[in-house]
Amino acid sequence: MxxxxxxxxxxxxIEVKEDRERLLMDDLHAIMDVNKTMNLTRILSEEGGIVLHLEDSLTGLPYIGDAPEGLYADLGTGxxxxxxxxxxxxxxxxxxxxxxxxxxxALDGVAGNLGLGDLIDVYAGRIEDLAKERKGQFSVLTARALSSLPSLMELASPLLKKGGRLICYKAQPTGEEIENALGIQEIVGLRLECDQTFRLxxxxxxxIFVFEKTGAPRIKLPRRIGLAQKDPLRPRS
Structure with a gap:
């Protein structure tokens, strides 16, 4: 082991079998190699990468397992x-x-070299544009250190099929951020299913916050590109 x-x-x-661990480490080493010529990560040591990239990533595994079968997308994948x-x-x-x-x-090349080309595809563009092209096609989405919870909920909602899950990785969200997220659930058609705090x-x-797509949003989504971050939705008074 x-x-x-x-x-x-x-x-x-969480059990990681030997062949999977080997592939995960190959991925980390490949990303660190690409990072020598392109800024993909600030973490430069193998030990740091094991904890802050691989361990952190895999804490979401139980929640993606609970999501319906179907397509998965990682938003703002970095x-x-x-x-x-x-x-x-x-x-x-x-x-x-x-x-x-x-x-x-670069990620497309890494995936191909790992033998994952049949499983992994890439999208170079804004999430709002993807939502117009592939509305309601995804069963599960992840977002790690990407944006505030309300912004992520708004961006994810049009991408998810009913019953699909949004899995948000956060470090130290503020009380206001969480309150606003809970307050816009009905507006964007999502419902909080899980909120779990743990340590690496x-x-x-x-x-980790997990939201389920419960129905159609009450407003037209996606809004104009950038509005989810610049002018995030707020609870209606």
Missing amino acids: GRLAELMKGYHG GGFPGIPLCIMTGRKTLLVDSVKKKVA SDDSTRR
């Missing part, structure tokens, strides 16, 4: 975390979404 498998089993009760690790562990058809074309092209093996705190 390697270092990653030990951490996942000991801290999170260096491919948690998208590629969750694809490796679940075997789901996966779309890595990022607006930076060079990053997306380096003792840093993480919090």
